[in-house]
Each structure stands twice: as C-alpha cells, then as structure tokens.
Amino acid sequence: xxxxxxxxxxxxxxxxxxxxxxxxxxxxxxxxxxxxxxxxxxxxxxxxxxxxxxxxxxxxxxxxxxxxxxxxxxxxxxxxxxxxxxxxxxxxxxxxxxxxxxxxxxxxxxxxxxxxxxxxxxxxxxxxxxxxxxxxxxx
Numbered sequence: 001x002x003x004x005x006x007x008x009x010x011x012x013x014x015x016x017x018x019x020x021x022x023x024x025x026x027x028x029x030x031x032x033x034x035x036x037x038x039x040x041x042x043x044x045x046x047x048x049x050x051x052x053x054x055x056x057x058x059x060x061x062x063x064x065x066x067x068x069x070x071x072x073x074x075x076x077x078x079x080x081x082x083x084x085x086x087x088x089x090x091x092x093x094x095x096x097x098x099x100x101x102x103x104x105x106x107x108x109x110x111x112x113x114x115x116x117x118x119x120x121x122x123x124x125x126x127x128x129x130x131x132x133x134x135x136x137x138x139x
Contacts, residue, residue, distance in 0.1 A: 025052055032059050039063050047071075054080060061085025065092040073097060082107045091117040098122075 025046065031038050039056065046052050048068040054077060056063045061084035064072060071077050073094035079102075081089035087107030090098060097103055099119035104126075108115055115123060 025055075029055055029059070032056060032063075036060050036062070039066050042066065050074065050077060053077070057081040057089070058084055061089040062092075064089040067092075069094070075100065075103070079103055079106060082110070085110075087111040088117075093117075095119065 028038070028042055028046070036059075039060075042056075047066055048070070050071060053063065053067050053071055057067070057077070057080050061081040064078065064081035064085070067077070067081075072092060073096060075097060078089070078093045078097045082093075082103055083106060087110035090104065090107040093103065098117060099122050101122065104115070104118045104122055107117075108126075115126065118126075
C-alpha cells in the first residue's frame with residue numbers, strides 16, 4: 001500500500017511538471033520513457049507534429065490514439081505505430097487504414113487479436129481464406 005501511495009505522489013509530481021513543459025519536445029520524450037500516460041498532457045500542436053509524434057510512437061505505438069486525425073490517416077505513421085505496439089495501435093488508425101491489407105497483416109504478424117479492429121470487409125476476407133485452407137486440408 002505504501003508503495004502505491006509513493007508511486008501516486010511521483011505521478012502527481014510528473015504531471016505538475018508536464019503542465020509547465022507541455023510544449024518542450026525533449027522533456028516530453030524523456031518523460032514518456034518513464035510514464036507513457038503523460039502523452040495525454042502533450043500540447044495539441046505537438047500532437048499534430050508528424051516528426052515529433054513519430055518519435056513518440058516509436059517509444060510506444062499506442063500513442064497513436066492521441067495523434068491528430070490527419071496522422072491517424074497517414075499510412076507511414078500508422079505503420080510505425082503498429083510496428084511498435086504489438087499490433088494493437090491498429091484500433092486507433094483511420095477507417096481507411098484499418099482496411100489496408102499490409103497494415104492489418106503487420107498487426108496480425110505481431111499479435112493475433114488486432115484483427116478485430118480491421119474493417120469488417122477485411123475480417124471477412126481473412127476468415128474466408130482461413131476457412132478455405134481448413135476445408136482443403138481436412139482440418
């Protein structure tokens with residue numbers, strides 16, 4: 001219990017510091033390594049900055065959920081996020097990119113569960129391929 005209280009105090013201190021440095025790129029990148037949740041406190045301008053956010057998703061691909069709508073629809077950016085998230089960042093990609101075979105394949109390659117975030121059309125196609133394979137091999 002004492003450990004949890006100490007951790008909570010440390011987080012509060014970091015959050016207070018973040019409010020003072022919410023536009024300082026180097027400070028934020030350093031802090032993200034220690035506490036991913038502070039991504040929520042990044043300034044809106046930085047959340048739109050592709051160069052900065054690419055650095056953030058390389059640390060943790062799940063930061064895609066905080067990226068601007070434009071970045072969540074940027075193929076290269078989303079691929080980077082998926083590659084650094086065990087595939088789960090696919091959930092936060094734009095609808096268009098959740099239907100991109102290469103991105104969905106990359107997510108599936110890293111972890112099987114992200115398929116549920118792919119478009120229904122692509123889920124159906126992949127399930128058909130699997131069903132066909134099983135029927136041809138009497139499995």
